[in-house]
Amino acid sequence: MLTCRQATQLLSEQQDRQLLLKEQSGLQLHLMMCRSCRRFGKQIKTISVLSKAYKQFDVDEDPPK
Amino acid sequence: MHLASVDNDDLNQQLHNTEYLNDLRQQMIKFAVLQLSSFQQAEDVVQEALTSAFEHLKSFSGRAAFKTWVFAILKNKIVDLIRQKTRLTTMSELFDDQESDLSIDELFDKAGHWHKYEAPQAWQSPEEMMEQQDFWIVFDACLNHLPAKYAQVFMLREMIELSSEEICQKLELTISHLNVLMYRSRARLRECLENKWLLEGDCLC
Numbered sequence: 001m002l003t004c005r006q007a008t009q010l011l012s013e014q015q016d017r018q019l020l021l022k023e024q025s026g027l028q029l030h031l032m033m034c035r036s037c038r039r040f041g042k043q044i045k046t047i048s049v050l051s052k053a054y055k056q057f058d059v060d061e062d063p064p065k
Numbered sequence: 066m067h068l069a070s071v072d073n074d075d076l077n078q079q080l081h082n083t084e085y086l087n088d089l090r091q092q093m094i095k096f097a098v099l100q101l102s103s104f105q106q107a108e109d110v111v112q113e114a115l116t117s118a119f120e121h122l123k124s125f126s127g128r129a130a131f132k133t134w135v136f137a138i139l140k141n142k143i144v145d146l147i148r149q150k151t152r153l154t155t156m157s158e159l160f161d162d163q164e165s166d167l168s169i170d171e172l173f174d175k176a177g178h179w180h181k182y183e184a185p186q187a188w189q190s191p192e193e194m195m196e197q198q199d200f201w202i203v204f205d206a207c208l209n210h211l212p213a214k215y216a217q218v219f220m221l222r223e224m225i226e227l228s229s230e231e232i233c234q235k236l237e238l239t240i241s242h243l244n245v246l247m248y249r250s251r252a253r254l255r256e257c258l259e260n261k262w263l264l265e266g267d268c269l270c
Contacts, residue, residue: 003170003177012248014230016222017240039185044251049191049260050204051223 002015002030004037015048079131089132090115095137099216100143100225102154110146112268114139144225153235167215172256186259200262205255211250219244219250 002010006032018056020028031038079085090111097107116136125134149152154160172183179185194200208216218236221227227235233243 003143003173005173005177008246008252009244012251013244013245015251016244021231029182036179036184040205040252040255042254043185043188043259046188046191047251047254048223050194051219052223052226053195054201054208062182 001028004030004034005030007034007037008040008045011037012044014041076125076127076131076202083242089135093136096136096220097139097143099213101146102213102217106146108156110142114142117142140225144227147221147227147231147235150179150235152237163177167253169249172242172252183256185255188259192202194262203252203258203262208256210257211253215246218246219254222247 007027010019010027013019014027031041093111093114094104094107097110098104101107102111114135115186118138125131172180174180186195208219211219218232218238221232229240229243232238233240236243238246
């Protein structure tokens with residue numbers, strides 16, 4: 001059984017590489033039982049989406065009049 | 066391409082506002098320095114991007130913000146520059162990074178499970194988050210809070226969208242080292258966003 005630490009590391013690596021089948025099944029098993037790690041997985045995907053949008057929006061600085 | 070007259074006026078105002086342009090240039094340089102680890106190169110690439118933007122003003126549709134458009138040009142210029150180079154200076158070569166090593170040990174207990182107060186809380190959707198006023202200021206602050214070598218790999222991967230293999234090659238990192246840097250960056254950024262943004266204002270009293 002994976003620890004949360006191992007599961008979160010795998011969730012991060014999943015963003016950058018294809019996990020091995022063994023890693024995937026271990027991770028799925030852990031996620032089924034762990035809400036915190038499920039959230040972590042969702043949130044690092046959110047961070048990835050936000051990073052792509054970063055600097056794409058005019059934030060605060062409307063040009064001074 | 067035909068610009069709507071209102072947008073055109075806005076744009077003209079922006080482009081003749083030295084303060085706005087200086088500020089934009091500074092933001093671009095800051096963005097580029099983090100990835101190129103060289104102020105000189107960052108200045109050059111920003112100059113190139115701005116020049117190119119002004120030369121191609123006609124192809125700017127006016128639908129996106131001018132800043133969005135210029136940053137998209139800058140991003141492409143940075144990717145080109147990185148691809149031309151055989152090797153990038155890593156941030157850890159520029160800074161003595163003894164102090165900048167991120168540990169995530171304190172997030173987990175000895176058995177490797179989340180500490181009670183570190184366990185992730187529920188978030189809103191990315192769309193909802195982006196809509197909030199000041200969200201990008203917090204995001205910026207959290208990104209700046211990462212030690213430089215982490216910010217560099219994080220931005221190359223998530224913003225410039227280079228592949229892991231490319232990053233390893235350019236920075237002469239092993240894939241396992243990169244995985245660790247990415248893992249710690251994501252975990253820290255996640256934690257920072259949650260603490261600074263999502264929990265703020267939630268009075269539990």
